[in-house]
Amino acid sequence: MTPALLAVHDLAVARGGLRAVEGLSFTLDRGQALILRGPNGIGKTTLLRTIAGLQPPVAGRIDMPEDCVAYAAHADGIKTTLTVAENLGFWAQVFGGGGVDDALAAMDLRALADRAAGTLSAGQKRRLGLARLLVTGRPLWILDEPTVSLDQASVALFAAAIRAHLASGGAAVMATHIDLSLSEARHLDLTRFRAVPGKPSIPAGFNEAFA
Amino acid sequence: MTPALLAVHDLAVARGGLRAVEGLSFTLDRGQALILRGPNGIGKTTLLRTIAGLQPPVAGRIDMPEDCVAYAAHADGIKTTLTVAENLGFWAQVFGGGGVDDALAAMDLRALADRAAGTLSAGQKRRLGLARLLVTGRPLWILDEPTVSLDQASVALFAAAIRAHLASGGAAVMATHIDLSLSEARHLDLTRFRAVPGKPSIPAGFNEAFA
Amino acid sequence: MIELGKYAVTVWMAYGVSAILLVGLIWHTVAANARARRELKKQEDHG
Amino acid sequence: MSIWEYANPVKFMRVSGAMLPWTVAAAVLCCVAGVVWGFLTPLDYKQGATVKILFLHVPAAMMAINIWVMMLVASLIWLIRRHHVSALAAKAAAPVGAVMTLIALATGAIWGQPMWGSWWEWDPRLTSFLILFLFYVGYIALWSAVEDPDSAADLTGVLCLVGSVFALLSRYAVLFWNQGLHQGASLSVAPGERMSAIYRYPLYLSMLGFFLLFLALLLIRTRTEIRKRRLAALIAREMRT
Amino acid sequence: MIALLKRDLVLATRAGGGFGLAVAFFLILCSLVPFGVGPQSATLRPVAPGILWVGALLSCLLSLDRIFALDHEDGSLDLLATAPIPLEGVVAIKALAHWLTTAVPLIIAAPLFGVLLQLPAAAMPMLVASLAIGTPALSVLGAFGAAVTVGLRRGGLLLSLLVLPLYIPTLIFGTEAIRRSAEGGQAGVALMLLAGISAAVLALVPFAAAAALRINLR
Amino acid sequence: MIALLKRDLVLATRAGGGFGLAVAFFLILCSLVPFGVGPQSATLRPVAPGILWVGALLSCLLSLDRIFALDHEDGSLDLLATAPIPLEGVVAIKALAHWLTTAVPLIIAAPLFGVLLQLPAAAMPMLVASLAIGTPALSVLGAFGAAVTVGLRRGGLLLSLLVLPLYIPTLIFGTEAIRRSAEGGQAGVALMLLAGISAAVLALVPFAAAAALRINLR
Numbered sequence A, B: 001m002t003p004a005l006l007a008v009h010d011l012a013v014a015r016g017g018l019r020a021v022e023g024l025s026f027t028l029d030r031g032q033a034l035i036l037r038g039p040n041g042i043g044k045t046t047l048l049r050t051i052a053g054l055q056p057p058v059a060g061r062i063d064m065p066e067d068c069v070a071y072a073a074h075a076d077g078i079k080t081t082l083t084v085a086e087n088l089g090f091w092a093q094v095f096g097g098g099g100v101d102d103a104l105a106a107m108d109l110r111a112l113a114d115r116a117a118g119t120l121s122a123g124q125k126r127r128l129g130l131a132r133l134l135v136t137g138r139p140l141w142i143l144d145e146p147t148v149s150l151d152q153a154s155v156a157l158f159a160a161a162i163r164a165h166l167a168s169g170g171a172a173v174m175a176t177h178i179d180l181s182l183s184e185a186r187h188l189d190l191t192r193f194r195a196v197p198g199k200p201s202i203p204a205g206f207n208e209a210f211a
Numbered sequence C: 001m002i003e004l005g006k007y008a009v010t011v012w013m014a015y016g017v018s019a020i021l022l023v024g025l026i027w028h029t030v031a032a033n034a035r036a037r038r039e040l041k042k043q044e045d046h047g
Numbered sequence D: 001m002s003i004w005e006y007a008n009p010v011k012f013m014r015v016s017g018a019m020l021p022w023t024v025a026a027a028v029l030c031c032v033a034g035v036v037w038g039f040l041t042p043l044d045y046k047q048g049a050t051v052k053i054l055f056l057h058v059p060a061a062m063m064a065i066n067i068w069v070m071m072l073v074a075s076l077i078w079l080i081r082r083h084h085v086s087a088l089a090a091k092a093a094a095p096v097g098a099v100m101t102l103i104a105l106a107t108g109a110i111w112g113q114p115m116w117g118s119w120w121e122w123d124p125r126l127t128s129f130l131i132l133f134l135f136y137v138g139y140i141a142l143w144s145a146v147e148d149p150d151s152a153a154d155l156t157g158v159l160c161l162v163g164s165v166f167a168l169l170s171r172y173a174v175l176f177w178n179q180g181l182h183q184g185a186s187l188s189v190a191p192g193e194r195m196s197a198i199y200r201y202p203l204y205l206s207m208l209g210f211f212l213l214f215l216a217l218l219l220i221r222t223r224t225e226i227r228k229r230r231l232a233a234l235i236a237r238e239m240r241t
Numbered sequence E, F: 001m002i003a004l005l006k007r008d009l010v011l012a013t014r015a016g017g018g019f020g021l022a023v024a025f026f027l028i029l030c031s032l033v034p035f036g037v038g039p040q041s042a043t044l045r046p047v048a049p050g051i052l053w054v055g056a057l058l059s060c061l062l063s064l065d066r067i068f069a070l071d072h073e074d075g076s077l078d079l080l081a082t083a084p085i086p087l088e089g090v091v092a093i094k095a096l097a098h099w100l101t102t103a104v105p106l107i108i109a110a111p112l113f114g115v116l117l118q119l120p121a122a123a124m125p126m127l128v129a130s131l132a133i134g135t136p137a138l139s140v141l142g143a144f145g146a147a148v149t150v151g152l153r154r155g156g157l158l159l160s161l162l163v164l165p166l167y168i169p170t171l172i173f174g175t176e177a178i179r180r181s182a183e184g185g186q187a188g189v190a191l192m193l194l195a196g197i198s199a200a201v202l203a204l205v206p207f208a209a210a211a212a213l214r215i216n217l218r
């Protein structure tokens, strides 16, 4: 049996020097998707950034193979003066992957390939941001509100891309407020893991050390 | 009978020197809401900016009383170093309105009133951006994807605010991809009005003049 | 009175400027401390 | 009990609260005594009454340098051991150091007027103090510009590290650039070039006074910072619930 | 309008607002020049008026992009354009706020930097006077440049290119006034011309800036 | 890494990328100085090396905030931090790109501006050499400053405040080398020291910059 791609043990993450979510454990195998839910401000973004390795966890452990995450947030890292194809090509080179053409096709961006990215509409930009995931070749996708600004047709494209990724042995963790009709995904509501204020033994930052 | 708050006659709007939408006419009375729909890139944002007076129409007419629109887009005009209350207070003063407290209450921001706006989560920021509409005192709201990043509870707050606004004689035009469950709103699909490429008599800009 | 000779102005100026700077620093330190103590007390009494 | 225990804010408040009255009393005593004694010293045969400036100028100059070193040590402790109070102490020390630098610069400038005939000369000693002042200003500005306290502590710590190296480098660069007019160090251990005892002892006393003054100010300012942090932390926690 | 001025001043004094940084930059510049030029007062003295004005000008320049760019990025400018304030008023207020937060501290600190550069004491009043009269024009012209470049991401360098040529007359008359009074001569004419430029700029340029803003918002 | 370098260079040469603006700023600065200082070659000649170096330094400075801020704003930096390139490598590449797009054009253009400021012909080779040796350190130190201030909105002025004191040793040795060779003396020692600083900075500072970036991304 293959080990889980991502295993989270008793994790606590903090934002602004205060714990947001704590006591969180889950595992994610290849081929699985996990959807994080919870009200505004509970700490979904913070949790995703921690898993992506952009900030250290306050407590607990995150086990996963090295170099396996691809992160996508609101800001898509799109350079407005480069064309759509150049933008994708750059990330493909950085991650040593390829498949720019396939990614363009998957996100229905072929017709826009030679447009400067700055002249795209909000939804078109978002599609470009998601296409980037396809060229990274990374197995674990970390997605923060991926379908913002997308119309129904594009949401369907996105769901198809996720399914293909899962089918090829990938996995995905995403935060979203709307229904993605990804029936195979597990849901995890963070409300249960909201950090309770108190004096912890290891402060998460200044705000906990002095509270 | 009161005249319509907003009357649009045979409007054409352009983006990047090319028409996006043309031949559009509609009227909006007080107490009505209009939801614009259409696939990504059809020209919803462009149309809303034109109605708000931020860019001139290419053809057609927009009739409405002076100083009656309040515009809200993705960028909410929030100053990260001011507190939530200071941000709202500023806009209230600029628009000569008041009601900062009511606006805070309506968007469930009371508890966050003294927080620096930069430390809000994505959804909390969005709520602040919407609260700004309430303090403008303007009758016509122009909203571009207002519910992005909002959780279900906040979407309900937003719908309640819209209903109250309509009930008090206001009106709203908004673009969105998701269902707001505002049953009283009219829907307008822009797909029918997509501009057909061709040589128009009055070019919308350099791109059309030389096409 | 101590005899300062022709450099009286210079010496007094040096002492004066230093005194102003030091008093300013001390005043700021003490005032900020008092304000912080007051505000913290208010907060702690409330909650 | 190890010394690290004092890094706990509650412990620090208790210990510093007990120390504070004694430190303040000693600082006032030594400062006043040193400066008054210095003021009563006889005139120098060459420099006239201006030697009396020595008892402000030299202690301030020494503290200006030593406070930066103290900030460097505190920053290192924060970066390595993550003791929050240590970072706040570095933050609290910076304005004191900046003012000490200003006093050294101001008294020096005033002294230079009769001695060298101008308020300001680009002498290496003076110039490196000006540079030190710039480093203080940059450090303070960075603390106030970064909102998140954890990031601010980390970033200023790194800046202090890099800044120390470059402050030292600038000192040598400036020496290469201009030879200068300023006095050499006459408090050095080498006998013969020592200044006479009438000036030396009051100087020692006012140096001690300035050090104690710094210590007292540091304690008070660190306590202020702790209170401010605690207030912010309580508000932040209240928000979150 | 008052609300806007008040907000801009508050923003400038809050964390990261940049209040006082212009003075700090000016200080650094005035101390860098001797490092480059050499420490002898014989070389420093003749160039001091010029360096001081060029330094004031550059410090002013560096904070120009803040005038509109921040408000453009976070969407405030769109909202202000639909607010019941004329855009010309917005420009004027923002230029005023820039002047208050950047130029005024600079004017106050200038004599100190004059000392560093060995400017003769006789020229100090003229240094302050010429800066006080000339800097309003710098802020307004800067607001114009900022309005023209507001849509561009990080257009700071382009902004400098556009604005610096516009600053040249102010610079020439400003330094001329200081130089003449440093040499014990009459500086009245230069000062009058400086005042004339400032008055004309204050009266006319806000309209051009508002027009540029409207185009950039489209 | 090559891909990153290539992208940065392409971005710099595209519209609004700022390529060439540094030279233009340098040109304007060098032409402003005679307006401020007076056109006589007797006053210009002694200050020429200093003005040239200070000008180069300021032109360099103005484009520093682009190094990371643009990538931070559009989220590229988050993505680069999760990419299979060490962050130290990212810093080094970005400093290199900054040097190639800002300093190299400046070095090539410098003799021209030397003529404008009446620098003796004998000092020209040393001007080019000292700039070529010193500017890499400026770019790397600038990258450090940019990394420290990247989270701050429009931290440009603070960036200058932090970086300029770090530039002082480079500036001193750079101008000292030109001055000595203009006076016909030996400039070897100054040049060696300049090279030493550059080498040490290139070797060590990227680590500090990467640490600062990590803190700011948190």
Ligand code: HEM
Binding pocket: D054, D057, D058, D061, D062, D104, D105, D106, D107, D108, D109, D110, D111, D112, D113, D115, D116, D125, D126, D127, D129, D130, D182, D183, D184, D185, D186, D187, D195
């Ligand atoms: C404006 C700037 C000046 C600065 C920043 C400055 C800085 C310093 C420093 C750092 C020291 C301590 C040196 C040591 O103990 O190793 C010192 C000592 C001293 N300074 Fe200055 N100085 C300035 C101007 C002057 C002037 C104008 C004079 C008088 C002409 C002067 C006279 C002295 C004397 C007599 C000492 C004691 C030297 C000794 O015996 O250690 N300084 N100064």
Ligand SMILES: Nc1ncnc2c1ncn2[C@@H]1O[C@H](COP(=O)(O)OP(=O)(O)OP(=O)(O)O)[C@@H](O)[C@H]1O
Binding pocket: A015, A016, A017, A020, A038, A039, A040, A041, A042, A043, A044, A045, A046, A047, B118, B119, B120, B121, B122, B123, B124, B149, D148, D240
């Ligand atoms: N810089 C900051 N300083 C202090 N608190 C912050 C900061 N940034 C965010 N927070 C707080 O941290 C909490 C978690 O924020 P986070 O962005 O992770 O929420 P989220 O679940 O992603 O919310 P949303 O659904 O609105 O995007 C929120 O309560 C937010 O207000």
Ligand SMILES: Nc1ncnc2c1ncn2[C@@H]1O[C@H](COP(=O)(O)OP(=O)(O)OP(=O)(O)O)[C@@H](O)[C@H]1O
Binding pocket: A118, A119, A120, A121, A122, A123, A124, A149, B015, B016, B017, B020, B038, B039, B040, B041, B042, B043, B044, B045, B046, B047
């Ligand atoms: N600066 C520009 N230059 C050229 N074309 C542009 C520019 N900005 C936008 N466009 C194009 O104009 C069209 C209309 O864009 P607009 O942003 O109005 O679409 P939208 O309906 O709001 O889409 P979305 O739902 O994705 O937000 C799009 O096809 C877009 O690619």
Ligand SMILES: [Mg+2]
Binding pocket: A044, A045, A046, A144, B121, B122, B123
């Ligand atoms: Mg979020």
Ligand SMILES: [Mg+2]
Binding pocket: A121, A122, A123, B044, B045, B144
């Ligand atoms: Mg849109």
